[in-house]
Amino acid sequence: MxxxxxxxxxxxxxxxxxxxxxxxxxxxxxxxxxxxxxxxxxxxxxxxxxxxxxxxxxxxxxxxxxxxxxxxxxxxxxxxxxxxxxxxxxxxxxxxxxxxxRDPKFLTMRIKFFEQLYREMGCGPMGEKQIEKLKEAVHNNQHQMIxxxxxxxxxxxxxxxxxxxxxxxxxxxxxxxxxxxxxxxxxxxxxxxxxxxxxxxxxxxxxxxxxxxxxxxxxxxxxxxxxxxxxxxxxxxxxxNHQELIHRRLTRMDQKAEKMLELLASGLSTANQLAQTLYKGKYESEFSLVMSEIIGHLDYLEANGRIQKDQKDGVWQYSPLN
Ligand SMILES: [Zn+2]
Incomplete structure (x- = not known):
């Protein structure tokens, strides 16, 4: 053969x-x-x-x-x-x-989505700045359309x-x-x-x-x-050796979640506060990635029954459970 x-x-x-x-x-x-x-x-x-x-x-x-x-x-x-x-x-x-x-309807919906998300995560002026960037990108990145x-x-x-x-x-x-x-x-x-x-x-x-x-x-x-x-x-x-790498990534995910849990236990309560505390150097330069990290790990802790959230003045406040 x-x-x-x-x-x-x-x-x-x-x-x-x-x-x-x-x-x-x-x-x-x-x-x-x-x-x-x-x-x-x-x-x-x-x-x-x-x-x-x-x-x-x-x-x-x-x-x-x-x-x-x-x-x-x-x-x-x-x-x-x-x-x-x-x-x-x-x-x-x-x-x-x-x-x-780059479907215009989809991109408009996506901007609205982030406007609400950053508001509810307590991001204030940095969130508003990011929304302006997203709006400019609709026009500036039009050449990327397939x-x-x-x-x-x-x-x-x-x-x-x-x-x-x-x-x-x-x-x-x-x-x-x-x-x-x-x-x-x-x-x-x-x-x-x-x-x-x-x-x-x-x-x-x-x-x-x-x-x-x-x-x-x-x-x-x-x-x-x-x-x-x-x-x-x-x-x-x-x-x-992808198995070993995947195990490392999974371990790291748990470590980051534990770190955030500690900060919540010490009195921080919003995603934005966690972002500013944990990612001082990158908070401004890589805002959207930093927020993804924080929000993702909060979701993870919440799904595992470790934290709860309540809205106060339109902003999610996270706190450890028991
Ligand atoms: Zn990619």
Whole structure:
């Protein structure tokens, strides 16, 4: 029997920031070429993709599909440029579509969602500043809109040689792709070796808040059971022992929750107070990520029956139970 020719050609675009690199992957399986994620929209990333194709004897016309792990701009950046060269089908989770298409109704709803959330979490002026940023981004990031049709995975649990594994948490539409024959797992931002992924707070398409950290934990546990040998992440180095890394992430999650519980016991009561106390250095510069961390861990403590919340003057006050 002739072994099927199967190769991954990683495209690694270095960045000086703490993400280390933007990674996306050309995967050749039995003569079929897929692109998993589509990098960041820069000249460097575009040139590296072109060079990688050429070096291995491919052209854009060989691309059979683009598979998207999640909607974030640094994973879909080159889709418009690629599709301008060659019509390639783009597949993503159904939840990704209004986000990748920058649907105006969805974006308006999302801003309203954050306005209410930051008000109820006691964020005051910083929350208002963040809402202004979100409003400006609607206009300023319009170029990130994906112009080609996006085909949802809905109803299928595999695509070509890949199993589609829903791994929401970092993003509501996040999926991972697993090739069980090769034991390759493409995880986007679900797992990164050198930094922990943020479970970013988001509304669903109906405007309801998703309990993202709880979802993220469930997705990590799901990946513990996958018999993968090489994990291909969206940033940083390849991961060989994902079980050990996942256990570390889960332990860290509990430690952070305990720390917040201590602060609540010492008298702090709002998400904003916790954010200012725990993340002094990042509170202003990375406000939305910091709030996601705090809100996520409060959800987690609440779901575990460790804390309760009551609204006072429209702001949630959290307190330890017994
Ligand atoms: Zn991401």
């Amino acid at each position: 002739i072994a099927k020719h199967c190769t991954v050609y990683p495209i690694i675009v270095p960045t000086p920031y703490n993400l280390k690199s933007f990674n996306f992957y050309l995967v050749e399986e039995a003569g079929s070429l897929s692109l998993i994620d589509a990098g960041v929209d820069t000249v460097d990333a575009w040139e590296l993709l072109r060079q990688t194709l050429t070096k291995h004897g491919f052209a854009f016309s060989d691309l059979k599909q683009i598979l998207v792990t999640h909607n974030h701009h640094d994973h879909i950046g080159l889709i418009n440029r690629i599709c301008a060269q060659q019509a390639v089908p783009v597949y993503a989770h159904a939840e990704a579509i209004p986000r990748m298409k 112009r080609t049709d996006i085909l949802p995975f809905t109803g299928s649990d595999s695509i070509g040689d890949f199993q589609i594994i829903e791994t929401p948490g970092h993003a509501p539409d996040h999926v991972s792709f697993f090739d069980p024959k090769k034991k390759w797992l493409f995880v986007g931002d679900h797992l990164i070796q050198h930094i922990s992924s943020n479970a970013i707070v988001e509304p669903d398409q109906q405007g309801q808040r998703i309990l993202t950290l709880i979802q993220y934990k469930e997705s990590l546990q799901k990946c513990l059971t996958i018999d993968a040998e090489i994990i291909f992440p969206g940033h940083g180095e390849l991961i060989r």
